[in-house]
Amino acid sequence: MTSNAVGTVTVLWRTVVxxxxxxxxxxxCSPIMRYHxxxxxxxxxxxxxxxxxxxxxxxDTIGMPGMGGVMxxxxxxxxxxxxxxxxxxxxVEVDRQVVAITFDSNDVVTNIERFGLEDGQIxxxxxxxxxxxxxxxxxxxxxxxxxxxFSPRLLTxx
Numbered sequence: 001m002t003s004n005a006v007g008t009v010t011v012l013w014r015t016v017v018x019x020x021x022x023x024x025x026x027x028x029c030s031p032i033m034r035y036h037x038x039x040x041x042x043x044x045x046x047x048x049x050x051x052x053x054x055x056x057x058x059x060d061t062i063g064m065p066g067m068g069g070v071m072x073x074x075x076x077x078x079x080x081x082x083x084x085x086x087x088x089x090x091x092v093e094v095d096r097q098v099v100a101i102t103f104d105s106n107d108v109v110t111n112i113e114r115f116g117l118e119d120g121q122i123x124x125x126x127x128x129x130x131x132x133x134x135x136x137x138x139x140x141x142x143x144x145x146x147x148x149x150f151s152p153r154l155l156t157x158x
Contacts, residue, residue, distance in 0.1 A: 032085045037066055039080035039097035045112055048101070055107045065101075075102040096120065 040062040047061050058076070065076035082095040096117040104110045 029087050034083045034085060034091070035080070036083070037078070037080040038063070039078045039099045039114075042114075045099065045114075048109060048112060050109050050112060053109045055103060058101060058109060075100050077101075093117065 044062045048058055053061070055076075062078075065078050078097075078099040078101075080095075080097045081093055083091045084094050085091045094117075098115040098119075100111075100113045100115070101109060102111045
């Protein structure tokens, strides 16, 4: 093989390796979508008649929910979230659908609502804050402040 042919093969090989490396980098940075949960479509919800259908017929039509209300006899909630994972970044929720179906005391559908990500609000379930002590004083200032208040009469009880 001539040196010119060897040089051409080497350049070709480097080009192939560079293309593979760039392809792998591009694939690693492309977003990966993850879908969690289930929310029925508007067409499926149109099959449910408010005031006519009950829990059993709703379960037959669109399936059982992933969540129920906290209290017995309360509504059913279908929740679906779509997340985008990109590289090493934290996942980002790009869509959320919550379908709420409420029932009356006879288990008949009284209302059907759909909420999206734009309808959501951040709710603090609990705010427990521990007091860190006096503000504006360092540990040394506190120690020297206590030492400054020391008196021998405190020891003798006089």
